[in-house]
């Protein structure tokens with residue numbers, strides 16, 4: 001294991017780490033060298049970068065450069081881009097924004113659950129089969145409000161790390177998630193407008209004509225895609241915080257989201273079609289209720305764990 005042959009200052013105490021081995025500790029405070037330097041991306045033999053690392057100054061890919069060199073594009077020391085990628089070393093204002101985004105996603109899921117319970121238990125929907133006009137208007141407005149919060153939540157929770165140390169930031173899932181949340185907000189607005197335009201909204205809402213069916217299926221697919229992309233962005237944070245269980249839980253959550261999207265689409269096709277297709281689709285579609293009842297508690301637990309993880313990263317705990 002080679003020793004550090006360049007000036008390196010311990011991130012914890014500010015003492016010099018020159019002459020210390022890569023797998024060693026700071027002589028002053030016993031903090032691991034790995035806390036100061038991202039050892040995951042450095043070749044242990046020749047001290048060169050062996051992975052895609054973007055310069056924090058200009059975004060140039062520093063792969064193959066020696067750790068002691070400077071960026072050929074902007075002359076920032078390569079070392080500045082080599083802080084560990086772990087979350088507790090990340091930019092604090094960014095972590096705070098992401099944590100706020102995750103908190104808002106919890107609010108969104110809770111509102112959805114409360115709205116469903118309210119719909120089923122509060123009004124006379126269960127006994128008469130037709131909810132009152134007030135209930136419909138009220139829930140559609142809550143739905144719209146929830147979509148506004150969801151837009152803000154997705155925007156904040158998927159913000160790109162301003163200093164992506166040792167990581168190539170991929171903005172693709174972020175943009176899909178943000179655009180998806182925006183379209184879902186338009187959907188929310190569409191249903192509120194419809195509510196005030198159509199006299200018997202409930203009959204229209206449940207008429208399952210071709211137009212409404214296309215609207216429902218499209219919104220189900222967009223909702224599914226948005227959730228999956230949000231999960232992909234969050235899952236990267238779990239990887240950076242080395243939370244293996246949370247990473248697995250997120251993969252399971254992605255699986256549940258895709259299942260919900262598929263079975264809901266089947267259910268909707270079942271409603272709109274007749275005969276044999278309908279029976280098969282309805283059979284598959286009835287699973288959707290089951291998957292959804294699993295999805296909501298898993299969502300709440302998962303987002304709560306992300307919130308705790310980000311709070312721990314902000315507090316500097318490892």
Ligand SMILES: [Zn+2]
Nearest residue numbers: 010013026029
């Ligand atoms: Zn130290």
Ligand SMILES: [Zn+2]
Nearest residue numbers: 055058071074
């Ligand atoms: Zn640079």
